[in-house]
Amino acid sequence: MGELVFTAKVTHVPSIWMSEMYEQHKGIRDNAINGLVELGxxxxxxxxxxxxxxDTHWIVNQGFHLNAAGHHAATFTSHELPHFLEDMEYAYDGDPELGNLMADTVRDSGFRAMAHDTPNLKVEYGTLIPMRHMNQGLYASVLPIAANQFASIDEGRRMGEAMREAIEKSDRKVGLLASGSLSHQFFPNDQSEAGAFETNTEFNRQVDIRVLELWQTGQIKEFIKMLPDYAARxxxxxxxxxxxxxxxxxxxNDYSGKAELLGEYFGSSGTGQANLEFAL
Ligand SMILES: [Fe+2]
Structure with missing residues (x-):
């Protein structure tokens, strides 16, 4: 009998790689890295x-997709921020069995759902950055799941419900990660360097802080009511x-748990970031 045994919302900012790899940036993202290591x-x-x-950097335009390859290995350079993140080597086992079961289950719930196994479908940094720090020693397989940028919040809910159903039908103990930002308003280009450690707009920062309070105090119903506005605004x-x-x-709405913030909320190129475990 499979089980969802761990859930977290995690950051994947590419400056984590700079913090590790580049002498002039050493330690700038220790807060984020320490949170990921502890979550791991x-x-x-x-x-x-x-x-x-x-993975909110594996962005798809239609349907539900996951990468069900048996092994994921390549050298990654970010197209968006090649000066932040280049030449990251990775090698993880995949989970074709869970991937196919999850795609089948999501399909049964009414979506076009596909499990892919093609060597040319690589892994994005929304998966790679958290896995680098959480999956030390390679104790777990990795199943990257795409983010549909045109799916509604309600479709996301239904996809998540079907994913849980698949996990429980499997024989796996699964950790489910939402790898994405809180607010996500990048600075205009001419302010981008100056804003490397800031959240863009005080409004966004204040809303993020309130959202973290709601999560940490278990006010999930209230958060769900505001989620569509939060995502849009x-x-x-x-x-x-x-x-x-x-x-x-x-x-x-039936979730009665709370989230625990690991480390501190932080701004990154305008976006709001944090690592949180959601209790099961
Ligand atoms: Fe991102």
Whole structure:
């Protein structure tokens, strides 16, 4: 009998790579890295065998897609921010069995759902950055899940519910990660360097802080009511579909747990970022 044993909302900012790799930026993202490492320890302790990662940098325009390859390995350079993140080598086992079961189950719930196994479908950094720090020692397989930028919040909820159903039909212990930002308003180009450690607009920062309070105090019903407005007004990364899918998997309005913030909320090139474990 499969089980969802760990859930988290995680950051994947590419400056994490700069913080690790480039002498002049050493340590700038220690807060984020420490949070990911701690989440990884907790996931391992919870018995996670596969990380299913909803990746807001694998953006699709139609349907539900996941990468069900048996192995993921390549060298990654970001197209968006090649000066932030280049030449990251990665190698993880995949989980074709869970991937195919999840695609079948999401399809049964009424979506066009596809599990892909093609060597030319690579993995994006919304998966790679968290896995680098959470999956140390390669204790778990990795199942990247795409974010549909045109799906509604309600469709995200239903996808998440079907993903949970698939996990429970499987024989896997799964860690489900929503890899995406809070607010996501990048600075205009001429302010981008100056804003490397800021959230763009005080409004967005204040709303993010309130959202973190709601999550940490278990006011999930209230958050769900505001999620469509939050995604629209605070420029949600991929319309915050990762958060909708995560909460769908957690039971939506029936979820009675709380989130725990690891480290501190931080701004990154205008976006609002944090690492949180959602209790099961
Ligand atoms: Fe991102």
């Amino acid at each position: 320890k907790r996931a391992k302790a919870a018995g996670v065998e596969t990380f299913a990662v909803i 605070c420029a949600g990364e991929c319309q915050m579909i990762d958060t909708a899918m995560l909460l769908g998997a957690l039971g939506w």
